[in-house]
Amino acid sequence: MPPPVKPDAVFVNIPYDEGFRRLYLAYIVGLTQLGLEPRATLGIPGGERRLDRILALIQSCRYSIHDLSRVQLDRNPPRTPRFNMPFELGLTVTWAKLNPDRHSWFVFESRARRVQKSLSDFDGSDPNIHDGTVEGVMREICNAFVRSRSARPSVPEMMRTYRELSRKLNAITAGAGARSVFEARIFDDLCFAAKAALSRP
Amino acid sequence: MGRSVYITTPIPTLEEVGKRLKMSKARQQRLIEIIASSALGHSSTRHRSAQAPANGRQGNRNGTAKGSAPGKTSKHAAAS
Numbered sequence: 324m325p326p327p328v329k330p331d332a333v334f335v336n337i338p339y340d341e342g343f344r345r346l347y348l349a350y351i352v353g354l355t356q357l358g359l360e361p362r363a364t365l366g367i368p369g370g371e372r373r374l375d376r377i378l379a380l381i382q383s384c385r386y387s388i389h390d391l392s393r394v395q396l397d398r399n400p401p402r403t404p405r406f407n408m409p410f411e412l413g414l415t416v417t418w419a420k421l422n423p424d425r426h427s428w429f430v431f432e433s434r435a436r437r438v439q440k441s442l443s444d445f446d447g448s449d450p451n452i453h454d455g456t457v458e459g460v461m462r463e464i465c466n467a468f469v470r471s472r473s474a475r476p477s478v479p480e481m482m483r484t485y486r487e488l489s490r491k492l493n494a495i496t497a498g499a500g501a502r503s504v505f506e507a508r509i510f511d512d513l514c515f516a517a518k519a520a521l522s523r524p
Numbered sequence: 525m526g527r528s529v530y531i532t533t534p535i536p537t538l539e540e541v542g543k544r545l546k547m548s549k550a551r552q553q554r555l556i557e558i559i560a561s562s563a564l565g566h567s568s569t570r571h572r573s574a575q576a577p578a579n580g581r582q583g584n585r586n587g588t589a590k591g592s593a594p595g596k597t598s599k600h601a602a603a604s
Binding site: 495519 | 532538542544545555559561
């Protein structure tokens with residue numbers, strides 16, 4: 324029995340590494356500013372139940388974003404591609420095919436036509452190209468998720484919030500006693516802090 | 525894949541976000557204070573830059589280096 328769908332929850336399928344830190348924060352800020360709820364696999368422990376929990380997380384979200392911009396060989400031997408993001412995209416596509424009223428998904432990439440090369444099954448679908456920039460992520464989030472004009476934030480507004488949160492990132496991480504921004508607790512803190520930054524008079 | 529979707533769900537309040545994340549009030553308050561201190565820091569930076577022509581200090585109200593476009597934060601500043 325799948326879990327109930329949260330109508331404003333967005334499963335964010337992204338890499339958790341320092342090279343992606345800026346875009347990680349951009350996704351949190353952009354989605355929060357649109358009144359959506361970012362969800363991630365951070366905090367899901369390893370083990371045989373992990374896959375079940377990832378699938379349950381996908382099923383509980385009305386939307387998902389799959390950022391394939393860092394599907395590449397890692398530096399550590401043996402050098403292997405990162406398969407987690409495409410794998411979770413595959414799970415999502417299957418779920419959405421079987422339940423089209425319950426889930427909509429988006430693929431984000433940094434370069435046009437790269438995904439058509441790395442994932443040719445994707446031909447016929449258009450990814451959202453963010454150019455590997457924070458502003459590009461904000462722009463593409465706004466293109467993917469449309470609100471009525473009165474509730475629609477502009478990209479410059481999102482960038483202001485991003486810069487403010489970015490300045491306080493170390494304080495938030497240190498305040499929680501965390502070593503990395505890619506911890507479940509910090510993810511929650513950043514979602515709340517992004518909202519707090521928006522709500523500040 | 526959806527090219528775009530129209531969102532009609534209400535935008536949650538800060539309180540609702542805190543409740544959804546199951547955050548304690550103390551934790552929420554700590555984060556609110558961090559964000560508020562950010563605002564104070566920004567104000568302080570603007571005050572200093574307003575005096576820059578008099579004391580010869582470089583920089584502008586956005587904290588960007590001398591020579592950057594006014595009102596535009598550098599890529600490095602946005603990334604940090």
